Amino acid sequence: MVDIKVLMEGLEKLDYQNMYNNDFLLTWEKTDDEIKAVFTVSDILREMREENISTRIFDSGLGISLFRDNSTRTRFSFASACNLLGLEVQDLDEGKSQVAHGETVRETANMISFMADVIGIRDDMYIGKGNAYMREVASAVQDGYKDGILEQRPTLVSLQCDIDHPTQCMADALHIINKFGGIENLKGKKIAMSWAYSPSYGKPLSVPQGVIGLLTRFGMDVVLAHPEGYEVMSEVEEIAMKNAIKSGGSFTKTNSMEEAFKDADIVYPKSWAPFVAMEKRTDLYSKGDQAGIDLLEKELLAQNANHSDWQCTEELMSTTKNGEALYLHCLPADISGVSCEVGEVEASVFDRYRTPLYKEASYKPYIIAAMIFLSKVKSPQKTLDTLINSKNGRFLG
Amino acid sequence: MVDIKVLMEGLEKLDYQNMYNNDFLLTWEKTDDEIKAVFTVSDILREMREENISTRIFDSGLGISLFRDNSTRTRFSFASACNLLGLEVQDLDEGKSQVAHGETVRETANMISFMADVIGIRDDMYIGKGNAYMREVASAVQDGYKDGILEQRPTLVSLQCDIDHPTQCMADALHIINKFGGIENLKGKKIAMSWAYSPSYGKPLSVPQGVIGLLTRFGMDVVLAHPEGYEVMSEVEEIAMKNAIKSGGSFTKTNSMEEAFKDADIVYPKSWAPFVAMEKRTDLYSKGDQAGIDLLEKELLAQNANHSDWQCTEELMSTTKNGEALYLHCLPADISGVSCEVGEVEASVFDRYRTPLYKEASYKPYIIAAMIFLSKVKSPQKTLDTLINSKNGRFLG
Amino acid sequence: MVDIKVLMEGLEKLDYQNMYNNDFLLTWEKTDDEIKAVFTVSDILREMREENISTRIFDSGLGISLFRDNSTRTRFSFASACNLLGLEVQDLDEGKSQVAHGETVRETANMISFMADVIGIRDDMYIGKGNAYMREVASAVQDGYKDGILEQRPTLVSLQCDIDHPTQCMADALHIINKFGGIENLKGKKIAMSWAYSPSYGKPLSVPQGVIGLLTRFGMDVVLAHPEGYEVMSEVEEIAMKNAIKSGGSFTKTNSMEEAFKDADIVYPKSWAPFVAMEKRTDLYSKGDQAGIDLLEKELLAQNANHSDWQCTEELMSTTKNGEALYLHCLPADISGVSCEVGEVEASVFDRYRTPLYKEASYKPYIIAAMIFLSKVKSPQKTLDTLINSKNGRFLG
Known part of the structure; x- marks a missing residue:
């Protein structure tokens, strides 16, 4: 500092x-x-x-x-x-x-x-x-x-x-600014904001949305990756796109975690719920339709289960820039074999990044x-x- | 100030x-x-x-x-x-x-x-x-x-x-003191502390009691209005009477909201439960008689419903001093058409006095x-x- | 002071x-x-x-x-x-x-x-x-x-x-230090840390253990009294023994409340659960065995009931040094006829020591x-x- x-x-x-x-x-x-x-x-x-x-x-x-x-x-x-x-x-x-x-x-x-x-x-x-x-x-x-x-x-x-989750994403950003030695050094860096599998249901969209809405401002190559059906709010995607153009970076989307991780300088693999499902849930809640909510939850967990291979593994990490991309998470993470059977991240990856992750939170x-x-x-x-x-x-x- | x-x-x-x-x-x-x-x-x-x-x-x-x-x-x-x-x-x-x-x-x-x-x-x-x-x-x-x-x-x-509710009534009083430009200017002013209809049950007596126990000290003409059966503690009425005599004001009671509001400088329409009912409830609680409590609640709601015309309407407000009496409430109020179907006060009256009401609370x-x-x-x-x-x-x- | x-x-x-x-x-x-x-x-x-x-x-x-x-x-x-x-x-x-x-x-x-x-x-x-x-x-x-x-x-x-309950026992100790006019005056004083009957179940062991682990350091004669079956952790008893030897005091055990109180300068009668029972309960909890827990609770209450004569009575107090031992408790106490039918201490004893007890807590x-x-x-x-x-x-x- x-x-x-x-x-x-x-x-x-x-x-x-x-x-x-x-x-x-x-x-x-x-x-x-x-x-x-x-x-x-x-x-x-x-x-x-x-x-x-x-x-x-x-x-x-x-x-x-x-x-x-x-x-x-x-x-x-x-x-x-x-x-x-x-x-x-x-x-x-x-x-x-x-x-x-x-x-x-x-x-x-x-x-x-x-x-x-x-x-x-x-x-x-x-x-x-x-x-x-x-x-x-x-x-x-x-x-x-x-x-x-x-x-x-x-x-x-x-x-x-x-x-948005401004205090979280600003802390994430300050962490990488200090890691890379200044905001100007973020230019041209690739970050993968990727969906990851979790056995739980309905995690908020505000983190991925906040990340693509903020990090596109610094000239970074921001890649949003998720399985089909896990779209975030289109309004925020538009903001990310405009930011990227203005800052000289890029904002791209993919349905492949592998593509997103390839040569990335930073990865942020994290589960979230599909935007349309969250809209539907909000609607069901306002109608007090508990049966509908229960059904939706079942459907979403089943949908999640189709993508349990979206996990931040050592193998995936090895495909990032020099095999040493900085791993980010807003915490707590679903750690495979620790907090759940299969989750967002392999235990050895999480363990290796524990200290920087805690530092990230400290901002x-x-x-x-x-x-x-x-x-x-x-x-x-x-x-x-x-x-x-x-x-x-x-x-x- | x-x-x-x-x-x-x-x-x-x-x-x-x-x-x-x-x-x-x-x-x-x-x-x-x-x-x-x-x-x-x-x-x-x-x-x-x-x-x-x-x-x-x-x-x-x-x-x-x-x-x-x-x-x-x-x-x-x-x-x-x-x-x-x-x-x-x-x-x-x-x-x-x-x-x-x-x-x-x-x-x-x-x-x-x-x-x-x-x-x-x-x-x-x-x-x-x-x-x-x-x-x-x-x-x-x-x-x-x-x-x-x-x-x-x-x-x-x-x-x-x-x-008593001393911090509330003292705040109410400081509000009117500042509104009327000094405690000495309260002399001769008429205030209507009036019961008002609420669809809910068992609101405390401490506000009307606190008001008549305090405002009678300043030479005001304090009128306590409520339907028959909604009496407050007689000990507090005695205090109000003694205060009024000492301060050169008056303390009177009526079963007519109209009479109380007529030419009033200040009105305080608010629901409360009858003292005797509250005494009964206390007794039932100490005996753990839940059936008795449920029955009492039913009776009180039915009794309240007989007096749903005790509402602070625009019509009533127009009968106050120059049609512009200061409206007081300890908040939250039961506002007709807003927080309930029919309640203590008409929405347009409440809206008109929102700023002074919030100021009243700020003391x-x-x-x-x-x-x-x-x-x-x-x-x-x-x-x-x-x-x-x-x-x-x-x-x- | x-x-x-x-x-x-x-x-x-x-x-x-x-x-x-x-x-x-x-x-x-x-x-x-x-x-x-x-x-x-x-x-x-x-x-x-x-x-x-x-x-x-x-x-x-x-x-x-x-x-x-x-x-x-x-x-x-x-x-x-x-x-x-x-x-x-x-x-x-x-x-x-x-x-x-x-x-x-x-x-x-x-x-x-x-x-x-x-x-x-x-x-x-x-x-x-x-x-x-x-x-x-x-x-x-x-x-x-x-x-x-x-x-x-x-x-x-x-x-x-x-x-251990270090903040409690240090407060207890500071209380007696100030009562007896200095830590050096505790030398040779007899304190009875005694089990006492309570109609409730599962009080923690940390107070008696903390007391024998701390007060044995000051050259006192510390007597731990409890009915058979109410043993505390043996590791702490060993510490108490070592402390006593080093400080020139003593640490003894007895199954007689009378013996412990005899000529005591200070008494600390208090209920606790047997160590082995608490170990068993911990085990049952970790297995989620609610039926086992309920059964254990029943057994322990029955066991307690066999010792309802372990009460700090006026009669027992009269056997202490000059009949005026200082009575200690970490509060709240189970007071016979006040907080329960029969408990740790007779009401008149507790009343007599209320002011010093509150002072004890104030440290x-x-x-x-x-x-x-x-x-x-x-x-x-x-x-x-x-x-x-x-x-x-x-x-x-």
């Missing part, structure tokens, strides 16, 4: 003023400079913490988390990011609260936000719902702020929606903290300077 | 020394000066936060919350208040803890309080229980402090009991913070001065 | 450098000086808090708690300790998280620890599991730190395992804080000096 001074100089060259008081929902709503600003501030915050420099910008304030699904990693990443900046996390547990009793989104959003500086939401289960819900919350607190109800406008950070808290920082702070460079010069330590010991 | 200097001058004239190291359970246990001190400190803390002045008086310390019922709003209000002062919230979840296994109140109260500066309790479900439980906890920690077990005496703040965290502040801090003015002069910001950005 | 200066002088004489960056799992893994250092730092932190001196060494950072069993007291003790030092507690609730979905310990341990300074674990249910699990977590984060995944190595603190947060402090801080005396001289208050009021 380069030193803080160099990172600060890099930050100075970027135009990211529009991030101030803005949300972070989809990476493709952000400019290249804004994306780079998040990477840079992440690295600065990490470096500051390592050098025992306090990064607290809040003396008090709440960071609210709302998870519509179980979560360990993202929950702790968000909590770590908030804590790093001085915010206390309050979890809006819908089981515990009156949200479950039919309150409108607008009202709840305002009621919990009187002292909230950030709201992190994970809502990835139903197609057409998650991102829409986040925008509803964002609009509600925007109105609340405008109407003088809220003294500050809480920033919305998507912790995963039905379309997420800093990515989230950077997103919050750039939205809340009016003059990020000035505030970072103040923190660095204040000589306040994170830890006295 | 007036400026901090003026508020501080107001505070200086008040006698509130007795609040030090004392609990806040029922508003009528507090003197007029003490009530005003809470309003004033609330406004000061809010103003300080808006001007980015740190209000942290605790470097460490816990604020413990105990909710016997689901709660979003009050939970977040308490968490916000604690955070604003520097306390970390720890929720005593009875599901998770050994409280459920039959520990005595006294023991648990001490075991959780070694580093607790405040305990907030919501216990509003059973008549005769909530307030009594809070006093039991208060007495336990008082003994613990006296006996040298606890190094500090945690302050008890009622977040709603079976009798609650500050009211709670002020209650804590005035109980914990020995010389509130001096400490506020120190904070204001310290130039520590809430937020560096 | 002696003053801070005297405590600091005591600390200076101790050799505890090896605690730095080390875990606290079993008291017998620590040297006498290290044990004394925990007591001394506990007393210093308590004294500092009483004198309103800030003990915050962390500006940000997480303290992670993982409870495999319900817990109020230990949960709040850990939260208090973390808060006292400036760490925010994040609870790893296995119900809420993906841990339940089969993630490996190694992965989860790293994923939650990116900004974790301490991890507190309570896992006392199954013989051979709890301590082993903690070591697995410790080894995982050690590797993560070594491999550059974690920027700091979170300290593991056992909040109770299947073998736990400080013990935990001291364990964290001594593991995280490189030069504890220097850091304590800095805190004391900084004049930062815990509370401004």
